[in-house]
Amino acid sequence: MASQRITTILKAAAVASGLLLLTGCHTDMWIQPKVKPLQESDFFPDRQASRPKVANTVALGQLNTDEAYTTGLVNGKLVETIPAAAIAKFESPAKMLERGRERFDIACSPCHGRVGDGKGMIAQRGFSEKRPPASYHSDRLRNIPVGHFFDVITRGFGTMYPAVYRVPEYEDRWAIAAYIRALQLSQRAPKSLLNEDDRRRLQEAGQKPSESEAAHNE
Ligand code: HEC
Numbered sequence: 451m452a453s454q455r456i457t458t459i460l461k462a463a464a465v466a467s468g469l470l471l472l473t474g475c476h477t478d479m480w481i482q483p484k485v486k487p488l489q490e491s492d493f494f495p496d497r498q499a500s501r502p503k504v505a506n507t508v509a510l511g512q513l514n515t516d517e518a519y520t521t522g523l524v525n526g527k528l529v530e531t532i533p534a535a536a537i538a539k540f541e542s543p544a545k546m547l548e549r550g551r552e553r554f555d556i557a558c559s560p561c562h563g564r565v566g567d568g569k570g571m572i573a574q575r576g577f578s579e580k581r582p583p584a585s586y587h588s589d590r591l592r593n594i595p596v597g598h599f600f601d602v603i604t605r606g607f608g609t610m611y612p613a614v615y616r617v618p619e620y621e622d623r624w625a626i627a628a629y630i631r632a633l634q635l636s637q638r639a640p641k642s643l644l645n646e647d648d649r650r651r652l653q654e655a656g657q658k659p660s661e662s663e664a665a666h667n668e
Pocket of ligand 1: 554557558559560561562572581582583584598599602603607608609610613617626
């Protein structure tokens, strides 16, 4: 009898210590010195737990040796042409534009519109910024160095916040910049760029009033 009771007690003790071990292990992991992002710190003098990058260090994979490609600027001046490093990332210029269109339609068109006229859905449905999304079809933006588009995506512009988190890859930002140039051309192509067929159709369109005008005149 006595030995049986002892065995039971021993068994119970073993289970209890096992449980204790388990919970002990859990709370050890749970309650350990650590900080969560943006939590206050009582260790650093400025009380910020999230630390800025250490001066003069480069994070793995973030070495920037091509200023034009990674910033759109060279010595503080916007670049006039799309850097070769960006073009080299794509199979062909057509593929680059296709990618640019896809990224533009996702990241920019809700505000700037599919043709870049500044009339995206968000703009139409009460976008209440002091300044509405820009149309790309102004003389100023038609003549601006292409690096400007890369720079606006990367650092934002006026009331537009940076779009870099939605377009993190350099080559995608350049693809969008190239596509904006294509959009600009699509709205104002010089006649010399049109083929015979298009020139003839343009002339015909110029001679006849458009359908809506014709209806209006009746
Ligand atoms: C949430 C809405 C919004 C989105 C999304 C957005 N923009 Fe804008 N963008 C604006 C607004 C608003 C302005 C006008 C800012 C101002 O003039 O202060 C603007 C201005 C611009 C300009 C004109 C800068 C100038 O020199 O006048 C460019 C170029 C531009 N955006 C490019 C882009 C590109 C490229 C994307 C996508 C990667 C994008 N934007 C996404 C709202 C947006």
